[in-house]
Amino acid sequence: MRAVVADRYGPPDVLHVRDVERPIPKKGEVRVNVHASSVTRSDCGFRSAKPFISRFFTGLRRPRRTVVGTEFAGVVETVGADVTGFSVGDEVFGFRGGSNAEFVCVPGSGAIAHKPVGMNFGEAAATCDGASIARACLKKVELREGKRILIYGATGAIGTAAVQLAKATGAHVTAVGNTQNLDLVRSLGADELIDYLTEDFTKNGQTYDVVFDAVGKHSFHRCRASVKEGGAFIETDLGFLWHVPFLALATRWIGSRKVNLPVPVYSKEDVLHVKELIEAGRYRAVIDRTYPLEDVVEATLYVETGEKTGNVVLTVSPTA
């Protein structure tokens, strides 16, 4: 099968499209014929081994799993022993390492579900990473009607997911983006918009129960005055010299404002939750660009600009 392979850690040009052995489903797994996948900031982190700590999960000296990619949408082609709930021909989507390939094996009990009705393979493939990370971020702060959240960087994969997930809880959402994307963020359900090119939210006197920096561009120090007492600041990046994990620990005991750093789990529950929202018309994947699998290096270079709007899709099969 064709797959995107990285035999070592490094820049985007370590990625090559090659023929590799088709994976064989183990007990409890299905094999999915992947129609579409994606390139995410998580994939870029794993490929470049940045931060270094990621090597403890992906292999110390070189990647243990050489086929890259994490999100997939496709059709179940083989059902292994002891799998319930999936049959050959089912259209599915989810999150699984090694998904930038024509086939990927996924535990039936893992982060996989039937593709939402009415969603195409490209959109479905670009759903799970941003939604799972945003969900991990929001879980800790228990949003509900009457709560106010500000989402900074509302136009990235995590930001577009966070606006929609926060809105679904009934909270009041203020989204911060640039001039050209404000219509997009409004269409995702944001109640208020701030253009970061013309307004600094940290200086407008407004306060929020939660300030969520979805692009790792702010700091607790700069946003502190915008967070209500008893509120929380959420960061997606570890920060310089891992100061965010340190702050997350310290603010458990010190001060009235908490700092949260998410640890996404990418569970079936995450996939089912977002599927339910999609089918209820309350969530959609924002797609910026779509590339064929062969152009994975170009797609990755674009993702690494840090300027994509939403998600970047890789088409694996022409039907995607």
Ligand SMILES: NC(=O)c1ccc[n+]([C@@H]2O[C@H](COP(=O)([O-])OP(=O)(O)OC[C@H]3O[C@@H](n4cnc5c(N)ncnc54)[C@H](OP(=O)(O)O)[C@@H]3O)[C@@H](O)[C@H]2O)c1
């Ligand atoms: N904790 C985790 O497990 C985890 C996993 C994956 C990623 N991450 C981190 O989470 C962050 C977001 O990931 P992502 O995939 O959502 O990012 P992304 O899609 O690459 O974010 C790009 C978006 O951020 C906006 N942006 C860039 N600079 C900005 C600024 N100074 N102010 C406001 N918006 C700005 C861009 O809009 P413009 O057009 O305005 O530039 C663009 O729409 C990254 O820092 C990534 O490293 C964390």
